Amino acid sequence: MYRTVRALRPVSRAEVARRTQLSKPTVSLALRSLEIAGLVVVASQQRSGRSGVLYEPVAEAALAIGAELDADTVRAVLTDLDGNELARCSVGFGPKSAAEVFAAVVAAVAELVPARRRRLLRTVVVGAPGIIDRASGVLTQSGVLPVLDGSEPAAVLSTALKVPVSIVNDVDLAAIGEQVHGRGRGRSDFAVISIGAGMGAAMVLNGQLYLGSRGGAGEIDDIPFRRVVRSRPPVSPAIDGLTGLAAALAPRFRSTGLRPPYSADAVFDALERGDRLAVAVVDQLGEWTSWFAASLAAVVDPELIVLAGPIGAREPLAQRVRSRLADLLPLAPLVEVSELGAGSVLAGAVATASDRALQMALDERLIRTG
DSSP states (O other), X not given: OHHHHHHHOSEEHHHHHHHHTOOHHHHHHHHHXXXXXXXXXXXXXXXXXXXXXXXXXXXXXXXXXXXEEOSSEEEEEEEOTTOOEEEEEEEEOOOSSHHHHHHHHHHHHHHHSOGGGGGGEEEEEEEESSEEOTTTOOXXXXXXXXXXXXXXXHHHHHHHHTSOEEEEEHHHHHHHHHHHHSTTTTOSSEEEEEESSSEEEEXXXXXXXXXXXXXXXTOGGGSTHHHHSOOSSOSOOSHHHHHHHHHHHGGGOTTOOOOTTOOHHHHXXXXXXXXXXXXXXHHHHHHHHHHHHHHHHHHHOOSEEEEEHHHHSOHXXXXXXXXXXXXXXXSOOEEEEOSSGGXXXXXXXXXXXXXXXXXXXXXXXXXXXX
């Protein structure tokens, strides 16, 4: 009911009944309970009388926070039930211990939601690298934040903040960000491959994020290409692979303008100038990325693969992956670069937090009126 009001705002009871195919008495009772709960308000009343009462949602009846962790910073956004950004902040930390990371999250929440408004905060969703076990909540394979390995961040933060906190894999949230705001809009089956400090993937199948039995779906970096392909440096399109590959190939290209430490930006900038070393590096990255993408596509057959992350979201890399997948697969998916850039994880965290806050507010309304 609330979602109908939100979609049609301002809307009359008669129109809600028509759209939901519920009886007018049922709609009247439901709208009254939403009004008592503070989730909708009467916006205006037409001259036609009671049947002309128009309702609007109250987006700030509850608040939520979406956040993202990287190697030394937590970025957080305060959102309402409509997913509108109300405020944002960044809090740095020295990742010497899990406690320091958790303290930074608590500080970000305190900055965004003063004590006088804390009663409105329903949930916090934090994107983090690694695998979160769906049964135990234990985080493993946390990559750039090894201090979090073996911890239970959701339990610790929920206790500290006194609101439910969810920890979600960062690439999974990137997929949700793409589904809501990016390349995945209107598509029921697509995948995101994010390439940066590491490489991970996430899959949306039949419109739903697929997590796997233990939360490890999409960990394509675990595909054992490194073991079966003799390559120096080891097969990896991620940052360590890029820098190692450039260093290994550099002696063959004496005229190159590239110099160590061979950052991704430097390599792709040199590629635009036609630097032969940069061309060789990106060609090989495209080949490696295509192997991982082809393995994923052969299993789940997505309509689209979105390349994201500091290395993945590059059109020259996407061009090479498109071409190679056409050779590797009889039914190759579309390949596109993320439209959201570095903001895809945080966009997914905000969308998830807003949706969960709404569900919690509706559940509270049912408890109060039930």
